Amino acid sequence: MRFEFIDRVSDGDILAKSIFSRDGKVLLRSGMKLTHGYIKKLKQLEVFYIYVKDERLEDIDVEDEKLNEIKLSAAKALGGVIRNIDNSSEVDLKTPVAIVEELMDYILNIGDVNKSLYDIKTFDNYTQVHSIDTGIMSLFMGINFNVPKSDLVDLGVAAILHDIGKIKVGNEIINKKGALTNEEFEKIKMHPIYGEEILSKNYNVSNRILRIIREHHEKLNGKGYPFGLKGDEISKLSQIVSICDVYDAVSNDRIYRSKFSPNDAYELILSEGDNSFSMDMINNFRKTFFVYPLGCCVKLSNYTEGYVISQNSGYPDRPIIRVLYDSKSKKPIPFYEIDLLTNINLTVIGIV
Template sequence: MKLEIINRLEGNEVLGKNIFTNDGRVLLRAGTVLNNSYINKMRELGIFYVYVEDERLEDVEVEDENVSRLKQTTMECMSRMMKNITAVSDKKIMSDYQKIVDELIDYIATSADINKSLYDIQTNNNKTYVHSIDVCVMATFIGHAMKMDSYSVKELGLAAVMHDIGKAQLPKSLLEKEGNLTKEELNEFKEHPYIGANILKKNVRIPGTVVRAVLQHHERMDGKGYPYGLEGKSISKYARIITISDVYDTIANSGDYKKTFSPNDAYELILAGSGTIFDEEIVKVFRKSFSVYPLGCCVKLSNDVEGYVVRQNENFPDRPVIRVIYDTETRNDIEPYEIDLVESINLVVKSVV
């Protein structure tokens, strides 16, 4: 399977992963043949990349079916909760929701492969939910890598999946606005951590550590974040982890950033912000836990050859194994061959294609 930028689709490709609505229902099912009508509709929905089948890359597994099932169930619950925000204060409803989130977190922490757990397809309608769930997945991996106990990992995961709950009470026009926000709009947007924390406070069963993480997830290590301008270790550990996960997923999947899929830019931004925006020690864990280029992603190397990521090399997050399946100049198919960037030290990835 391969990850393909929407503008590279020509028609007749077979969709490799389901695309979901904002309430967890299947919008477009894996196995669907993508004609021009489907492709144009996906563009209208704000989709920038999809997974499609390719027999030359059939051994590349990009999805853990258990993770996908658990994410879908979590998305269904999130949709119900965001549409009826008063449900958060209901102990029974919130308890049932926490059990579903805990099941996802338990599986991520004990059995999941990070390389098969991220990069669900985001649309204009589902991106808030998909983003929150992927932030939860990333934060859980980081927390587990930091040797947190299982109770703390569950608290972290719950805070991560709820980190943007305050946006449910912001105007839809503000959240969907294209382009830069005015100063007044930006100030209104910056209220969402405070709003989210107040929503969660209404349920006495939600730990204060979770509420604090939601409140602080836009704080920065250098004190230039919001809403309170906290610095360093005065920001909760959960919030410091969520901040990294939030920024990475936002930049990697944001059409507003470069109108393309940009996991390498997101990765470099995290590393560049170490010690100023982000906690330096957590960035080190992030760097060891996540690869720069996802499986199935097409990249261009420094010799201008293009190929697809088929395997990751442990401890070398930016040097995967690339499979070349076509001639870069003519775009004609060739006999596939692989380049291991750990062994080919004279080559580097130049860009995502």
């Protein structure tokens, strides 16, 4: 399958990864033939890329039905938590905790990070999908840090609920186009405190979860918020959620700005070593996640274009690519592969 920008999708292309609505219903199921009408509707929903089938890339498979099922359950559970808060009801976290435990067990046993990210996010479902993806990323990092299972559950729950305090900030600020005023930004900076206040009313929420939510915008250099904590004052689990929150946020389009390209988003994280994040956290991030998603088309420094078909562990920016066509004429050619780990004179210069 190919990871394709929506403007490069054509009538007759076959959808290779299902697209879901905010409430978990299937908008378009994998295997559907795309028409002009479907493509137009996806653009209206601000879907900027999709996966399409390609027999030349049939060995790439990022559709994971079981993971989709768990994610949809998580989205519904998160929606239930938000509705209870809106209705001033007691927050019941039994279902979210159970789902995080299921998700953790799934990732521990057969989870594939390449199938876990790059969901199709419409503007309507961004907030909930962002929270769930932050939770999944945090679990992958926590596992690589050898975080104990009991702590992993708290990490996952906190990551999924990390932005719950934004409910008290107001959509007029959260979804504002353009720059925030100083007063509006001060309100945004309160959402970690609001989140802790909301969840502290529920005696089932551990202090570890509350701390992560309180600290997820703190930075190593003390320039974060709401308390300006520094260094070891910030818990390791809070830092994990923080780095995953930032990466997922900048990797997706928002109402007030366009997303970063995958390499720019990745470089942003790496550039924050010893500023926002410890180098230990940065190195774990590099070991856990890759720069370029499977199936995306990249341009190399010799101007050859090809599709990422595999990753090289420990080398997040040096995947294996498959060249399908002549980069100048765009005509199909007998395909061949380039391993950037062995072809060290070549680098990726952009996504096509």
